[in-house]
Amino acid sequence: MGGDQLPKAYEPAEIEAKWYNFWESQKLFRAEEDRTGKEYSIVIPPPNVTGSLHMGHALNNTLQDILIRYHRMNGYNTLWMPGTDHAGIATQNVVEKQLALEGKTREDLGREQFIERVWQWKEHSGGVIINQLKRLGCSCDWDRERFTMDQGLSRAVREVFVRLYEEGLIYKGDYIVNWCPRCHTALSDLEVEHEDSDGFLWHIRYPVEDSGESLVVATTRPETMLGDTAVAVNPEDQRYRHLIGKNAILPLVGRKLIIIGDPIVAMDFGTGALKVTPSHDMTDFELSRRHNLDRVTIMDTSGRINDNGIHFSGMDRYECRRAIVEELDQKGFLAGIEKYKVGLGRCYRCKDVVEPLISKQWFVKVEPLAKKALEAVETGKTRIVPESWTKTYYEWMRNIRDWCVSRQIWWGHRIPAWTCEDCGEVIVARETPSQCTTCNGSRLVQETDVLDTWFSSALWPFSTMGWPDSTRLLQTFYPTSCLVTGFDILFFWVARMMMMGLKFRDDVPFREVYIHALVRDEEGKKMSKSLGNVIDPLMVMDKYGTDAFRFTLAALAAQGRDIRLSESRIEGYRNFMNKLWNAARFALPYLENSQGKTSLDSQTAFSLEERWILSRLNRTIGEVHDAITSYRFNDAAQALYHFAWHEFCDWYIEQAKIPLNASGSPEAARAAAVLRHVLDSLMRMLHPFIPFITEEIATKIPSNGHTIIRGPYPVVNESLLDSEAEREMNVLMGLISSVRNIRAEMNLAPGKPLDVVVFPSSPEEGELVLGSCLMVRSLGKVGDLTVHPHDTDREPPRMAATAVVGDMRVFVPLEGVVDPDAEISRLEKELSKIEKEYDAVRRKLANDAFLSKAKPEAVQKQRDREAELAAKLSGLGEGLTKMRSLKSA
């Protein structure tokens, strides 16, 4: 034995690298598109090419890998489709920052050169995150890696755009959109982050023409008054209704503003009068459509006041605000200022304050698409887990608004639309047209806008599989089995994939969506670079190993709750890895010749301890299976942790040392066979969670072959479930624990053997203890173990510590060893605890209402408990009485 020279502590680094290289080089992650049978597929939420692995990725991809590895081991033809997203604005910003360091702007380079530069950057450092995913152990089918801007996906994007356009589901028009003055592009509603910030509500007096009256309006953005074209009041408002139809005069500018009545105006907010600035406010834009109002744009795309801004023109928006307020004040138009929490919209990429601005944009008409996406979830074609998110999904789908898909940036899918400079015809086509379809002119100019990044992401489940071609891959793996994602992109991505999948594949993109929590810091804040509260997953993997990290994430991934990651938790699971490692270090030397000698099917041959561990093993297999298939990763992790550490290591291995050391005996061979089976099953069960250490250990088990990555995954063997063995082991473990407790509480030396006398409550129990006396003596450090026959007169030892296990009495004779006071206080402590419980149970059983109304099982349970507690009380009570009398004697 001991041929293996395993290090005492598990050292992950080398083992992780070794196995990942092996798996990848042997193509063990490969999906077989031509194999029919049961399939399981997941498309990865493509990380941004700009990205480096953060906690969100780590969690997301660990969970996917668990599902993928689990199904692969269970014999499924498994596809995990990997890839990255071009991340339009984000990536463009990164490269622009690099240019800024060289003192250049993208305009200096020009569009073509700039895009070339982004591609260079992408080729050069865009793969970082892929390597980090490999480091995490992700078993993606890397040969199929895709990129949202590669040729195939670009083709899919154009195909979708053209078809939607042809069906009238894409249109172009002047609308007010969220505009980022820093990124110089429109943003979708979703790309705007809202926050409350300290601000003011300014009250401004607008004189009413031909009357001595004036209207006071309230606004948080006084600078926009330069673009006012109306004043609105609620038609029900008695204060103002007589003014409707008259004109107000815009201070400083002198423009006439029609006073309109519209129910949108809240009478109880501010002054009840609303200044209307159609070009710079979403609500006001709506009002202008309803009431046919003029629109005056007073700001340019950088947030500066334009030529319509009289003498304020050229000012920055905030500079203008200060100047206007000052001038209004000077000229007596300022009626008041109050402090107010203003809702600000910020660009989700650069955090600059978004400006509502009118511009020409492309929109997707989503209502018809949303309808089907809604139905698909309602009818269960796609199931959202946890279910609570379905409500959120419905809510959004029902109130969905058209999707602004054009972006005024350079990096992305350029919109496949051309305008004829001769006749003005707009041509939308899959391929670049050479001449105008209307006038045959050849002066065609392509649209400069690109598409929202999420447009291509929306096609991801089928574009990655070769669509619009009808490929084998699509036929085999679409719809995918599951999508794993965070709720932060439920609308951005999940909802849109649903719409596009149903539209273009006539089927849902995935049968299930598992929505996991967000990883937050210890204070519950979202981890982000700008907050400086990130825990770097790469650092964690370096320090604790990938397996420990993955197991932590799985253990914390309870449904419907955010994860607050703390390093101490990871450390705890690192220790678990070490525990597994050392269990293997112990076991492996015994397994050299164990295979084949004992069949695990012949239950009768096993010892009680073996029947017990095999039963517990199979129950755990069942629990883990249930947990994984219902996305309760934390339950699976906990069941495995508990079984491995507190059943297998703490009890089974400790006990197995006895037969194993009787080398050459049949008991030794059988114990080795069981040890081998349990260790092997445990590694296989754990493999989806912690692939590296389990592969290392499992492949060291003699005759196991080269890898467990393709399974099989353990399945429950019903014939090994053994409630009787579990019950009996509980008695024995209770007995051993009670001896240990006496030893510890009475400060007896840990190494000192204690004699133990047992009064069993039945002949069977006596045989049970005798049958396992080796284990009891070894694990309890027992010297002489005396089991009194059940049916004889039994006199407890004169001076002994007492314990009760079930109905069994346990005595540890302590004549001359210890002060009775120690035993008295130990018993008193124990008794007071039990008495409290006992009283509660008796009160319950004395309650007629309980007896008559409660379920019979519940009553019986309480009766059983009462009996058990009574036995304990009387046993311990007797011991106490005796000890007291001995003391006084």
Place this chain on the structure above:
RNA sequence: GGGCGGGUAGCUCAGGGGGAGAGCACUGCCUUCACACGGCAGGGGUCGGAGGUUCAAAUCCUCUCCCGCCUACCA
């Protein structure tokens, strides 16, 4: 304004109508031939607050107070 989730041991979190759980931290003993990243034995909680339903409530209902998130055209 609307919606969702959460407030359980010092910390991080499970549980979700009938005996309050885990990990870490803590206390005591132990360097026993797999593991001190360990073993054994312990201590610790009126389950945010108030009502209600029930024989029985941490768990269900109502109200309430905090915390977080999503969403919204009260400027």
